[in-house]
Amino acid sequence: MRLSDFDFDLPEELIAQEPSDLRDHSNLLIPSPIKSQIVKFYNLPDYLVAGDLLVFNNSRVINAKLILKKNNKEININLNRPIGDNIWLGFARPSRKLDEGEEFSFGKHKLKIKKKLEFGEIEIKFYLEGISLFDFLDQYGLVPLPQYIKRSKIKKEDVDRYQNVYSEPKGSVAAATAGLHFSSELMEKIIAKNIDMVFVTLHVGAGTFLPVKTENIADHKMHSEWCEVPKETADKINKAKKDGRRVIVVGTTAMRTLESCSDNKVVFAGSKETSIFITPGYKFQIADVLITNFHLPKSTLFMLVCAFAGYEEMKNIYKYAIDNKMRFFSYGDAMMIERKTSK
CATH class of the missing domain: 2.40.10.240 (QueA-like)
Incomplete structure (x- = not known):
């Protein structure tokens, strides 16, 4: 596919410059071919069922x-x-x-x-x-806010809000932004619903913001990042897959970690450098559902979600989001999308 295939018109006013007033008060799009819904992120437990397994990237952002x-x-x-x-x-x-x-x-x-x-x-x-x-x-x-947040100064609130509440090991130079919507209170409600949570680590590099400059996307060289899957995490994910329970991945960095540390649909524990580049046609091994923000036109992250949920489906979902004035990028809104399976 060509780089131009992943372009779309995004009104500048939809690029979020501030986070929502409260973490879990951002919007969440639940796409459906029948009727899509936009709810508040704190409604997420309504779309989870007992036995689901959520996978988060717990890397902590440094003052880079x-x-x-x-x-x-x-x-x-x-x-x-x-x-x-x-x-x-x-x-x-x-x-x-x-x-x-x-x-x-x-x-x-x-x-x-x-x-x-x-x-x-x-x-x-x-x-x-x-x-x-x-x-x-x-x-x-x-705080290393992305360049598309066009403010003259970093605010005191950014120190807290550009960081996930569950983040621990320091090393990222950009936030794993899908997790920014989760408050401690929301995570407690999810756990109370008999839904387990596990953590991987991928230290996000500044290369995540580098544009793709080759029209033939196969010629793009992906940046390298360090990632790790603990043994407990690998064991729980493999058990969920064996039991037929849903694995719900929070964010593209957690997704790239799992796909980098899997073989034949089994997750293995360990650490490595990954430069995995996921584009349409890729066969996903682990995730059933992805929770993610809305990404830049022509970005590797938009290519990943097109690979996961379907190219035409994602073009339609993004059009719906834009038409409904959802907020984009790091401080923006989120969507919960299902993996497209071949018929």
């Missing part, structure tokens, strides 16, 4: 945005992923204002621009005095 000052100008750095001891790759805007070998101080700590790579990517070495990199970022970094 740094601001460097040079000649009274600001240069934004968004960290992507580690490649060595206190050595990270990141993206600089504008990168042309940086030189290899330059150093920038943050109190008694400093960072050095080791290399300038293609497309604004840079390699950074951190020199820290008595603290870990994550502690350094907690002190000097900012």
Whole structure:
């Protein structure tokens, strides 16, 4: 398929700039060929049944945005992923204002621009005095809101709202946004309905926002991310599949983790780097249902949901969402879609 096949017109006013007032008060689309419904996300338990198994990505977002000052100008750095001891790759805007070998101080700590790579990517070495990199970022970094959230400043509420309530291991530089709708209260209600929850980890990289630039999508090179499936999670998912119970995956990052760590429809425990690229024609092994936000036109994430629920079906679902003025992207609304099975 071609990149242009995954384009659609999205009114700019539908790109959410703020989260909903309360986490679980965002909208949830329940598509149906007969009559689709838009409900509040806190109604999710009404669409779950006892025995369902929910799979979440529990990676925690780090303060991955740094601001460097040079000649009274600001240069934004968004960290992507580690490649060595206190050595990270990141993206600089504008990168042309940086030189290899330059150093920038943050109190008694400093960072050095080791290399300038293609497309604004840079390699950074951190020199820290008595603290870990994550502690350094907690002190000097900012919440890495996506560029399509066009605000002059990050708000205090973003520190909490651009983070999932169940997140634990630090490492993501962007949120696994499907989970942003879940409040602690909602998760308690789901558990009370005899619905189990398990967790995988995928540290989301900045590459999740990189555009696809090749018209032939088969030529696109996917970014690499670290993921892990604990043994308890693998065992519970495999048991649910064996019992014929639904596996409901929360978010495309959890989906990519499961598909990267499965073989012959069985999930295996362990950790790995994954650059899996899921497009229409892909045969899913694990998930029966996907809860996800609405994604960018021509993005790898939109391609994934088209592969999962059907290309024509997703085009119609997105048109319905746009016609009903649902909110898109990280702080936007969600949908609950079923895997399309071949007849």
